[in-house]
Amino acid sequence: MEIMPMHVTSGLHFRTKITRNEFIFSLIGFIWLVCLPQASFSAAPSPENGEKVYQAYCIGCHQIGNRLPSGPDLKGINSRRDSSWLVRWIVEPDKMLAEGDPIATQLKQEYNNIPMPNFGLSEAQAKDILAYIAAKSSGEMPAKPVTKPQASILPTQTSENGKEIYQKICSACHTIGGGKKVGPDLKGVTSRREPSWLVRWIQEPDKMLAEGDPHATQLKQEHGNFPMPNYGLSEEQAKGLIAFIAAESGGELPPSVTTQGETKPEEQTASVAEPAAPAGDFAIGKALFEGQKPFEKGGPACISCHTTSDVGGLGGGTLGPDLTKVNSRFGGITPALVNVSFPTMRGVFSKKKLLGDEATHLTAYFAETNSKDEKPSQNFTISLISIIGFILLYILTHLIWRKRLTGVRIPLVGR
Known part of the structure; x- marks a missing residue:
């Protein structure tokens, strides 16, 4: 019996040319079906959604085109940092700090050791925020007209100014009647703390913490050791903010908080309600x-x-x-x-x-x-x-x- 020599080939072997073509077309079709949903249905980052998230969480510590004491200016940040780093920093800053990420650590040290809070944002929300920052940095986002607050809700000019300050600075970490966020719920705080303490706490929280004020220290300890940033507000702005919080809480404005004049000495020593x-x-x-x-x-x-x-x-x-x-x-x-x-x-x-x-x-x-x-x-x-x-x-x-x-x-x- 004659033994035929064996011919070894590598790769796939097809008996006919048509079978090979069918396989190639099937493979291309499979790849197309897998990739098409990703390309068609993966929503691109939305600057409009990013603006909403930014206004809700970021604006208290950051601005786009201006630097605050509590956080860096975000203008052009997309071109200065890798996008994957930025997304992770927005989603899990606490983990990056715990891991000793050098950039994260440097940011914390440069801004009074105020850690970036973890707001529980998703990766999609982080990308939306970055899209908004990029659009805003390049001037592509149109400026929206500022609507005046309703007089029925804000009865005085002081509380009207306070609302604007609250929305720009405070709302990222606080609510008024909506429960705690990074900081405490501010509903009714004007009846629980004496006005002179509140005014100073809004103006110079860093000094009060350095002095060991017991209320200030306890607030920091009970809220993840996040210190209250100093935004450089004036006494008038602090009083306007307190007036707005009092109005939103449904209470009356403390008599010692006025648009003019100083707090009376006897009211400074009043006991906390x-x-x-x-x-x-x-x-x-x-x-x-x-x-x-x-x-x-x-x-x-x-x-x-x-x-x-x-x-x-x-x-x-x-x-x-x-x-x-x-x-x-x-x-x-x-x-x-x-x-x-x-x-x-x-x-x-x-x-x-x-x-x-x-x-x-x-x-x-x-x-x-x-x-x-x-x-x-x-x-x-x-x-x-x-x-x-x-x-x-x-x-x-x-x-x-x-x-x-x-x-x-x-x-x-x-x-």
Whole structure:
């Protein structure tokens, strides 16, 4: 039998020419079907949508064509930074800072160590923002006419000016009645803080933090250590802003905040108004805090990380701050419980949010503990108990085991 030599070929082998052509056309068609949806249905970045997102989140710290103390001028940023870097910086600035990205770190250091907040924006929103900045930088975005606020909402010229300042500077980090964002909800703040404190806090927050003002320091600690930027506002602008917040909150303008003149000395020393008594039940709030009553959605009990002076024994947890006076510290804690903004709590309660009634009951509990003094630190007591316990355990072990070899040693010595 004759053996035919084998011919080895590489690649695909087709018996006929028509089969090869069919394969090539099929391959081209497959690639076309895969790529066509990407090319046809992937929406291009929208400068119009980017403007809306920019106005909602960026304008408080940035401008396009002007530099603010809190953030760099964004004009032409698209040509100075790689687009992929910019998109990621907008989407997850906290991660980039944690990773030690050199540009991110340098930006933070240059702007008073104010970190870029993570607003939870998507990649598409980031690209829209960059499209808007590019269009605005090149002058392609038409300027929109500024509409005057309605007089029925803003009864005075002072609050009208305040609205403009609020929308340009404050709205990126604050709301008035819409819950917390990066900073606290400002609804009713004019009745919880004395006017002279508010005016100075708006004008020179950096100095108040440097001086160790307790309210200023606590606000920074409770909001991700984001310091309040100094925007260089005048006293008149600060008073206008306070007037607008008071009008939007539905309250009356504090008498010491006027469009002319200085704050009266006797009003500067006035005590801070206490928040209104909550409608919740103290007993239920205490049970929720101590874990005797579980939260409806399964969140951990407050006592796991916090304590109050109402808790007996060694107290509650020490991972978080003492909450004895948290209600007066924030002028009412309900909004912070419903819309959690504290970084650690946000991670724990993001999928296990508190119900409105639970927040109200907890507020009633904190309102009651507010009259008590905060507990001194228990760290020394716990350490002392641990040391004493170790010594007692050592002595007890020695007493129990010191004669265990006596029965062996005596016969050996006798030999």
